[in-house]
Amino acid sequence: MSRHETFERIERVERYARRMDRAFRLPFTNIRLGWDSILGLVPGVGDTLALAPAVWIVNEARNLGAPKSLIVQMAWNVGVDWAIGLLPLIGDIMDIGYKANTRNAALLRKWAEERYRDVGEGSGAAPDYQNAKLA
Numbered sequence: 001m002s003r004h005e006t007f008e009r010i011e012r013v014e015r016y017a018r019r020m021d022r023a024f025r026l027p028f029t030n031i032r033l034g035w036d037s038i039l040g041l042v043p044g045v046g047d048t049l050a051l052a053p054a055v056w057i058v059n060e061a062r063n064l065g066a067p068k069s070l071i072v073q074m075a076w077n078v079g080v081d082w083a084i085g086l087l088p089l090i091g092d093i094m095d096i097g098y099k100a101n102t103r104n105a106a107l108l109r110k111w112a113e114e115r116y117r118d119v120g121e122g123s124g125a126a127p128d129y130q131n132a133k134l135a
Contacts, residue, residue, distance in 0.1 A: 047085035
């Protein structure tokens, strides 16, 4: 897969992450929420339904050739997001702040940028996926 194709797929992942985590802004605040938070309001099944796009993002990373350590970190983010969302009301509020899809899209972009970095750029140190910058 070419660099161009890889980054096109990452842009698609980022669009889905935006829809799921930051599609709407609460009026008169800077708080952003997405379909993940809205689905999470449906008792019992909402958070489980929101897993589908999150799992798709992790699968995209796997298909792009991301290392197993990155896939595990992304799966952990999805699991934490799902578990937080299961808590009634408090979990829904916390879910707005966690934004696992956005975290995973940022991790995937950071990995791809490291993978396709031009020779001579950067520090040469291993990437720190734990502290990837959220978009």
